[in-house]
Amino acid sequence: MTLRRRLVLSIVALVVAVSAVIGAGSILALSGLQTAAIDAQLSKATTRASTKFGQGQGDEPQGGQRPNDELLQPLGQAAGTLTAYYVSGGGAGGIVLQEDSSRAQLTSTQLQRLGNVKVGVAPATMDLGGTLGRYRVAAVQVDNPVLGNAVLVVGLPMAPVYQSVWSLLWVVIAVVAAALLVASLVAAVVVRRSLRPLERVAETASTVARMPLDRSDALDDVRVPDADPRTEVGRVGAAFNRMLGHIGSAMQARERSEQKVRQFVADASHELRTPLASVRGYAELTRRMGRDLPPDVVYAMSRIESESIRMTTMVEDLLLLARLDEGREIQFDDVDLTGLVFDAVNDAHAASPEHPIEVDVPDEPVVVVGDAARLHQVIVNLVTNARTHTPDGTRITVGITPVDGGVDLTVRDTGQGIDPEFLPKLFERFARADSSRSRTAGSTGLGLAIVDAVVQAHGGTVTVTSEPGDTVFTVHLPVDGPRERPADRTEERPVASTRATETGAPVPEASDWSETPAVADATP
DSSP states (O other), rough: OOHHHHHHHHHHHHHHHHHHHHHHHHHHHHHHHHHHHHHHHHHHHHHHHHHHHHEEEEEOOOOOOBBBBBHEEEEEEEEOOOOEEEETTTEEEEEEEESSSSSSEEHHHHHHHHHHOTTTTTTTEOOTTTTTTTEEEEEEEEEEEEEEEEEEEEESSSHHHHHHHHHHHHHHHHHHHHHHHHHHHHHHHHHHHHHHHHHHHHHHHHHHHHHHOOOOTTTTTOOOOOOOTTSSHHHHHHHHHHHHHHHHHHHHHHHHHHHHHHHHHHHHHHHHHHHHHHOOOOOOHHHHHHHSSHHHHHHHHHHHHHHHHHHHHHHHHHHHHHHHHOOOOOOOOOEEEHHHHHHHHHHHHHOTTTTEEEEEEEEEEEEEEEOOOHHHHHHHHHHHHHHHHSTTTOOOEEEEEEEETEEEEEEEOOOOOOTTTTTTTTTTTTTTTTTOOOOOOOOOOOOHHHHHHHHHTOOOOOOEEEEEEEEEEEEETTOOOOOOOOOOOOSOOOOEEEEEEETTOEEEEEEOTSSOOOOOOOOO
């Protein structure tokens, strides 16, 4: 339930409670006043009746045992007044004065109930049933000249009191209903106006939560409007704006720091290419021409050459990641993903025949929008990762499955699996998990990081599930490419020349750009 609704309901409930208390108090007060008025009238009626009955005036008693009606209802009594007498010898009788001044006899049941009224006590309310209903009654001791000692009971109807109470009750209900309606409308308007600044804070927070915060200027134009610091809600909005400003400043500082790091990596990688190529070239030249060199020197030269090749691969990978971070290195065109899979699998067969590799693709070519060289590198890296970190004989399956609006590329192996604790950081740069899968060759720890960066640049995702005997890397690519594409590069791209490495994958020469797929790296 929203805060606005809770506040409105609380105000309405408070109004209802106060109105109910006031209404109940008014009804009880009216009932008490009316009853007191009836008691005053009853006292006067009792005085008149006892005086008349005690004087024995009027017609002679009928049969000498029963007083006539004039004695029981003297002049001045109001309509509805009842009078009953009870003599010590057991005689009893009573009448009720009607609206037309006629007199109706009380029934034996009514006389029996009235006979329970005690002399000398305060008036009491009694239900006489029938057409009489509830009466306010009082009893007095009277000495009649004819009947002797008798008890006289006089009563007045309570109907006027109840009618007044019911009338007031309906008035209270109407007033409470009107107050409830007015209070609801007023509370809704007041609460809405009061919470409008808080709603703007919530809307701004929701906007920030939905925004991709990959740009340092993403929060520059997002602020809570009209944050009045003189109000409580305004202070919340002002504090929220200050927080957004601090977050924006921190994001800009982080971006500047990351940009410096990326620039350093790119510059260092670019500068290292030439000396590494020289080291590799001289080592290779020395190894080939130095027939008279000792065997240990020849071995040392070969190791220098192989390590320089590995370092060149790492430099190329770092340069590629730096350019991908800047939104470069991707050119979009129609790509036959099926053909890329067969090319990568054929290369893997040649490089590692100890691993049986199967292909599971549709009969028709699967075409996506992307960069053919980068997507080929993704497939090569995933296949090489599988065969590098699994023992010989492990079966590898590369599959393509068209899905709604995209394509799933899967690389599955039946190896021993990946340590579950390492899975969350599997795609981080320089991530290694020596204990999870066997290592038959060194790696830079950048292969899967490149996979993740290239796939994200294509607007896709890469996930992995692993258990002993079944490790699956799944790359999801949109068929039409990413929604937002980086600007096409305009600088001239040199032609890449390649040289086969020990693993069978191409390695760029020192003059190459990183357009040629780098050696697939076994990341874990």
